[in-house]
Amino acid sequence: MRPDLPMTDSAAPGANPIPRLHALPHEITGLDPHGHLAGPGRLSGDHGPLRIGIGGPVGSGKTALVAALCRVLGDRLELGVVTNDIYTTEDADFLRRNAVLPNERIVAVQTGCCPHTAIRDDITANLDAVDDLIERLPPLDLVLVESGGDNLTASFSKGLVDVQIFVVDVAGGDKVPRKGGPGVTGADLLVINKTDLAPFVGADLTVMADDAHRVRGTGPVILQSLREDPQATEVVAWVLGHVGTTVRQRAASHN
């Protein structure tokens, strides 16, 4: 870009000196260029499911959290899960073994040795898995996409999920929230897991919570122990806060 040249809006008629053969998809009335992007609010459209990404380092308790969400929400919402484990089926098998969800509601995708690529750079395999679930099990209310265990720089593409939860754990060291990284700072919800282990690993929960709030500003942080609260009460409340009024009412009437 030459700084001495004015920037022009390529979509404005007559503004672009570069000849163009086709109208861009966004300029054609009535044509949605995204396919999977069907509505103004959500990726899956107003009537499609909410998509929540669940990421975090290896062993931080992502699968345990997904299992808890499935247990609590499985019979209240129409739920689907996509897992991205290193060896394909490990996490999916865990969920199936624990009978949290019927087989057909869990899809495992291969990530080609690159878990963060599959959720951020080339989300095709995950998009296909989500689309397959939506096609096979209408009407879905919620799709959880669980990433493979990765590092602190991993985050979900906005083209794949509507909101994302980043899960770290106390046993990983109380300096993790201070280190930050896109997951810790940018996720819509930060969950600090396994608080019951704090006394055993010498982690200071106050320091972790303070650091997390400092790097995240007003972003929510939940400290939890699934051993003490297997229902993941606070995370479930946060998820229900996002799934939409109609679905929330349906889930509430189930109780």
Added chain:
Amino acid sequence: MISRSLPGAMLQRCSRQLLRMRLLILFSVDAGSIVGAWREQRAGPRREAGAAITGFVTRAIYADQVPPTSSAALLALADQRLPSGGHVHSGGVEQAITEGLVSDVPTLERFLERRLRTTGLVTAGLAAAACAAASRPDAVAALRQLDAETDARTPSPAQRGASRAQGRGLIRTARAAWAAPSTTLSWGDLGARPHHPLVLGCAARAGLVAPDGAALVAAYLAVSAPSTAAQRLLALDPVAVAAVTVRLGPAIEQTAAHAAEQCHLYLPDDSDPLLDLLAERHAAREERLFAS
């Protein structure tokens, strides 16, 4: 549209002679589609015929503004970062490593060259044929025929699945990038899970890449995608792997040229039983990092 896109200055810049020659060439190329369009206009829906004529006029107008093959679109299609799900497919390399056939850079190079000369040649031919067919008046029927031809040239069900999975991924990206492959074909005409080389050919056509360019991209991807997978799985030196891709360059170009030259006459059908077997064994595995 014509009056806006055809500025007088542009016409004044080129001599009458040149313009006449250019239109003559364009007309000879497009004579078939114009006649077809005219016939359709008499017999069938006016809109389609109108679209074909508009396509002809558009090409004539832009003839001296756009090069015959758009290199930027070609580079975008060959770029492995173009999101189409290719990174989760190893093209048989993961199984070849498990079977001990690929273990280092020299064995990888032999594997890649073999893959290029067989699967690579076939996909290059299909991509070139799809690219050429995409702008024909009967593009929809031609692409359907090519879909069947692709199935017939891919004996392994696992490979057919992998090809359609990547086609589904690429068409999502292509749909966002280009309104349609051509005036006679829409993305929807290809179906939900088209074969990858066919989508590649149509995307090439949409980006004004000629059939030989489409073949080149297909042949290049037949080498570059599995080489990246091997690099990840064996933690090979990326510099050495890049050198392999460059060394195979002349073979890639030769394969692509051979495929594109004859794409109007016949489609290559060189199958490789080894790759078929590797794909089938891989699909039956419990633990794998790649989808194919």
